[in-house]
Amino acid sequence: MDISIRQTQADSSSGGDAAMVMSLTGRFDAHEAPQFRAAVAEAIEEGTIRIAVELTDVEFVDSTALAELVRGMKNCRERGGDLSLVSPSDPVRVILELTKLDAAFSID
Amino acid sequence: MIDSSLDAYRRWADVPIAEPPHVSVVIPAYNEEWRIVPTIGAIATHMSSLGTPWELIVADDGSTDDTVVLVRELGLANLRLLVAEQNGGKGSAVRRGVLESRGRVVLFADADQSTPIEQFEALAARLDEGFDVVVGSRAVDGADVANKSLSRKIFSSGLSLLVKGVFRLPVSDTQCGFKMFTAEAAELLFRRQLVDEFSFDLEVLYLARKFGLRTAEVPVAWIDAPGSKVDAGKVALEFVRDLALVRWNDLRGRYASENHPKSGRTSHNNDRASLSQTAS
Numbered sequence: 001m002d003i004s005i006r007q008t009q010a011d012s013s014s015g016g017d018a019a020m021v022m023s024l025t026g027r028f029d030a031h032e033a034p035q036f037r038a039a040v041a042e043a044i045e046e047g048t049i050r051i052a053v054e055l056t057d058v059e060f061v062d063s064t065a066l067a068e069l070v071r072g073m074k075n076c077r078e079r080g081g082d083l084s085l086v087s088p089s090d091p092v093r094v095i096l097e098l099t100k101l102d103a104a105f106s107i108d
Numbered sequence: 109m110i111d112s113s114l115d116a117y118r119r120w121a122d123v124p125i126a127e128p129p130h131v132s133v134v135i136p137a138y139n140e141e142w143r144i145v146p147t148i149g150a151i152a153t154h155m156s157s158l159g160t161p162w163e164l165i166v167a168d169d170g171s172t173d174d175t176v177v178l179v180r181e182l183g184l185a186n187l188r189l190l191v192a193e194q195n196g197g198k199g200s201a202v203r204r205g206v207l208e209s210r211g212r213v214v215l216f217a218d219a220d221q222s223t224p225i226e227q228f229e230a231l232a233a234r235l236d237e238g239f240d241v242v243v244g245s246r247a248v249d250g251a252d253v254a255n256k257s258l259s260r261k262i263f264s265s266g267l268s269l270l271v272k273g274v275f276r277l278p279v280s281d282t283q284c285g286f287k288m289f290t291a292e293a294a295e296l297l298f299r300r301q302l303v304d305e306f307s308f309d310l311e312v313l314y315l316a317r318k319f320g321l322r323t324a325e326v327p328v329a330w331i332d333a334p335g336s337k338v339d340a341g342k343v344a345l346e347f348v349r350d351l352a353l354v355r356w357n358d359l360r361g362r363y364a365s366e367n368h369p370k371s372g373r374t375s376h377n378n379d380r381a382s383l384s385q386t387a388s
Contacts, residue, residue, distance in 0.1 A: 027224070027331060029331070029333065029334075030333070030334040031254075031331070031334065059150075059224065059226070060146065060150050060221060060224065061146060062143065062146050062221070062333070063142050063143060063145070063146060064334070066146070090112065090113045090114045090117070090153050090157075091113075091149060091150045091153040091154065093114065094114070094117055094149040094150075094152060094153045095145070095146045095149035095150065097149075098145050098146075098148065098149045098182060099145055099146070099149075
């Protein structure tokens with residue numbers, strides 16, 4: 001899996017907090033989860049609490065990856081921010097539905 | 109208008125197919141509560157996008173965790189769940205699923221999605237060319253293997269040498285959990301299959317050669333999914349034992365007729381299974 005990160009301008013919708021888009025590609029599974037966790041932790045440590053995770057080009061997420069997304073979401077929300085999901089691919093959207101996590105995340 | 113794969117999936121998930129399935133996908137599952145749902149999601153989305161009637165069969169192998177509950181609660185219209193009361197081995201679960209399948213094409217795929225379902229078409233193309241059995245392979249040119257541990261590499265190489273030396277099978281990778289059969293080949297092979305454990309693949313491929321079935325090997329992408337239940341040392345010993353057992357069975361003529369005839373599919377050894385369908 002590749003992670004590309006771009007910092008976006010803070011705007012009124014983000015309440016002035018720094019915001020970030022993480023674009024993931026490929027297969028997001030237990031092998032890749034540590035890399036994602038580190039990227040989210042680093043972002044939060046630097047004060048970014050609004051993270052949009054773009055999943056357009058992710059073919060598969062396993063349970064470990066889902067757990068990492070939930071962890072990131074909780075950590076952001078505890079600080080007044082959020083970790084949202086953007087344009088999940090069809091298989092990822094179905095996996096989110098089957099695990100009922102579609103109700104837990106903000107999905108754009 | 110062409111449906112999106114999401115639309116096609118939703119229809120498959122909600123409405124039982126009206127005609128016999130063209131394809132059956134069988135997933136053997138033993139204590140897969142952590143991995144099975146994402147795998148079902150990936151397989152269901154991809155297979156539905158192909159636009160051909162298909163069914164999914166999850167063959168539980170006596171799971172003691174929540175695998176059965178999780179799968180049943182999905183409530184997918186074209187998913188059948190076969191529940192086994194006891195753990196009988198992966199071979200018994202695959203056999204039960206394959207023998208319950210109704211498709212003209214039968215694929216069995218491991219529950220960890222280690223061979224991504226997107227490779228279905230590559231195997232199906234060889235079946236269309238006239239092959240009876242098509243084997244996903246991590247050991248031929250073009251295969252893309254990721255994260256395979258050193259112990260598994262050594263184990264696989266050893267097995268490959270044994271298989272080639274002892275059985276002279278025309279297959280480099282007998283153990284990849286992604287194999288496709290015509291319905292006729294599946295019937296012929298799995299009704300004779302006697303090995304219930306890990307090396308059932310080897311027996312099935314041995315029988316394919318014995319009965320003159322055309323077998324092709326297709327390179328696949330394969331990702332070593334964490335949480336594998338394969339104990340390399342234990343399995344290696346079983347494998348050597350089963351190599352001898354398969355030979356012995358053949359010498360005794362035990363493959364001459366069906367060992368699992370249609371009338372007694374749930375009554376054979378190590379296969380005390382009950383069949384239940386997901387609520388739909």
